[in-house]
Amino acid sequence: MKAHQVTIKDIAKILGISISTVSRALKNHPDISEETKVQVKDLAHKLNYEPNALALNLRRSKTNTIGVIIPEIIHHFFSSVISGIEDVAYDMGYNVMICQSNESYEREVINAQALLCNRVDGVLISIAKTTLDFDHFRHFTNQGIPMVFFDRICPDIMTDRVITNDEGGAFLATEHLIKIGCKHIAHFAAPQHLLIGQGRFAGYQRALKQYQIQFDPRLVLNCNTRDGAFEKAAQFLNDNPDVDGIFAVNDNTAIAVMQIINKLGKKIPEDIAIVGFGDGPDALITSPPLTTIEQKGYDIGTEAVKLLIHRIENESSSDSFQTKVIPPNLIMRESTDKENVLSANV
């Protein structure tokens, strides 16, 4: 059943010429006569010859393949990143091999090993939440395989990096709430052992400080998931009835909080204005649509893969490592539109 895949050997035999001539003819080597070239190419086409990438890669010890390790493909942010990666990689002649860690350290280690075995030319990584040890990544550097971390970076390993400006984005979000007149701004925060947790909390604090609003630690709630919000938000809003603005560390949390606020019968943004972080498509379909910080997944992907391919193709160049920071944007929507600016335009 399994039809033997056509090789240059087959072509050579049929045409009664040598393997090397076929090889040369197929890649337009100047030494080969036009006649043979035409013959070879015709036959190759007729037989559906496809060069065996395995043999090729083994020979060159280069695979033109980029490995990617991400936590979960299902998150809109990460699939945007992948789209960015793929588009650029494709244009530059690289394949992409995607592995999901599912936020599991063990799986991440196995992924790394698989990529190593497959001799990828370089790796793009966003680390799992549960990963605390980084030796599996060091293997890449040991073997001279360049890595670029994005979004969830590894501070202990010196490499190129691409990150969002979390602090700046959080500042924008909080500043926006202040400017529309919120006086008591809560922050639903991610765990402070995560870099994004730290950065976004810091931006929140800086905005308060800059606008001389007293920081009140009681207004900071450790809550960064939809489920968490359903657990804690109602109680929190009850305990802090003066809260008139919320900056949530991500859209999911913000959206869940909005649903709770709606249920409580309070008005958004009149009673409580709310800003998220991430700008996934979800932010468009809530009621009201959610003001949020745009986290440019696609751009992060393209930048990361560009840095990586540059390293791959300039091994020698020991340019010092870069950290690219993607600047965030505030996307204003109705969840903070107290003045009815947006609907006035309709």
Place this chain on the structure above:
Amino acid sequence: MKAHQVTIKDIAKILGISISTVSRALKNHPDISEETKVQVKDLAHKLNYEPNALALNLRRSKTNTIGVIIPEIIHHFFSSVISGIEDVAYDMGYNVMICQSNESYEREVINAQALLCNRVDGVLISIAKTTLDFDHFRHFTNQGIPMVFFDRICPDIMTDRVITNDEGGAFLATEHLIKIGCKHIAHFAAPQHLLIGQGRFAGYQRALKQYQIQFDPRLVLNCNTRDGAFEKAAQFLNDNPDVDGIFAVNDNTAIAVMQIINKLGKKIPEDIAIVGFGDGPDALITSPPLTTIEQKGYDIGTEAVKLLIHRIENESSSDSFQTKVIPPNLIMRESTDKENVLSANV
């Protein structure tokens, strides 16, 4: 810079034994003495030896890799499918190589070729909307590489398939609207040259017929995207003020229509009840939450990859081709909850 990757040859040289002994030792061949095994394994570990998958695959002419061609990874449905594929593939010792067609025929052809060159053991495919010619897929069968189509299948090629029961799902959706008392049920439909367009329209019609409701072609609108809804829905609802139920061909359209209905000041579900198709996470966060048909992406992925691996590992078995149909579920939420059953439970 690029550290030479360690090979069994290196290990053999250092230990002063032959390459084949090393090879055997590493795979616990019974002929090898415990002593040598330990020596070899220790050294291999110390040197971070990783077997070269390229060489291995070339040798065995088997890559243990499954190729996947999907339209867009960004769609929640497709990333769910991929998760399903990856989980099973991983358990069964296969790698997964994902390619996006971006709904482009040309890109799909290139993807297929890349997978062919990389000698994947099998392929999972959901075809691009713009694909009308299928020769690039026939190459796989010609080379004896098994294929499984899922969701967007290719009717012209005989292979295993995994699909949603579109007709049945649409029937459930429409029946549900009928049962909650809707009398004038509109259908926002996909183009009828697409199989899902046909199937879902057919299910809608069957439900009407079964419940003896007169089919009215004016209540069928060709509209299957968010943008389309924003263009056409308001006008449509104006022209057909008696519509009290809508079955939309997918969640995106349903959600956009809900937003329009809300803007028009009508109540959901009291004035108009609405059902979508797909059950992405979006359906949870609209107001009200959207009743929809669960399209089990993850399950489709696991089923498809199981069928594929079965084919791969039983080449000889010319079992006739199967079409697995994943049965749909109705997920009832507030967008059709006229009786307030759901909130009563709270």
Place this chain on the structure above:
DNA sequence: ATGAAAGCGCTAACAG
């Protein structure tokens, strides 16, 4: 202008 041969890293007969 073409062919012969070595080698990329690994496995698996075949010999001892």
Place this chain on the structure above:
DNA sequence: CTGTTAGCGCTTTCAT
């Protein structure tokens, strides 16, 4: 128990 050898498909010197 271990070594020798051939070969997977391809490129690339080195000959001719």
